[in-house]
Amino acid sequence: MQDLKIFLFRIFQRLRKASLSKYIAVLLAAGIWMLAFDRLNLISRYRVQQQIETLKQDKAHYQSAIKSLDYQEGQLFSDPEQLERFARERYHFKRSREDVFVIVPKADSPQ
Template sequence: MTFHQLKNKPIIKIITNRYVIILSIFVVWMVFFDENSLLNHLEFNKEIDKLQSEKEHFKTEIEKDKELIKKLQDKEQLEKFAREEYYMKKENEEIYIIEYDTLKK
């Protein structure tokens, strides 16, 4: 086939159209090279998903802490918490911490 015969084919006419070429270059630029490219958007969406899951995690932690704060309004519960978590004691009192060996020999 000669160049003239190739040039008259409809697909070649479409591909060599200057508007199609310019549009193709524009699309490639927007997908890969631009600051707001499709690749950047995908990364940002992953980051958004990660942050939303962290947000949900921290919301549940806040709810747990609110319940603990309500519970610790009671003096007996506060004392129990201080003893268990921070090994605090009253005056003239001794505390013995017993730890069990969980490793099998």
């Protein structure tokens, strides 16, 4: 009788280890699948996160550029002399009876 109990106990332990190893194998396979082959795997998540960071930096850059341009616009439209200076420098506007000379540096000469 004692031998039968020991025998059944050993069989139960082996079955338990085998069933646990099956669960571990399934969990391991599912984990590998999610990490490497799934649509939202770690590699694609890392790439998307890098793109998000780049886009956040671009957004901050463009927001600061917009603030700067808004300030310049306020300065130009509040002062007619500033507007005239800007138009003359940027677009080569001139008054009547006035000649405008534009000096263009040569491409091969260093400045």
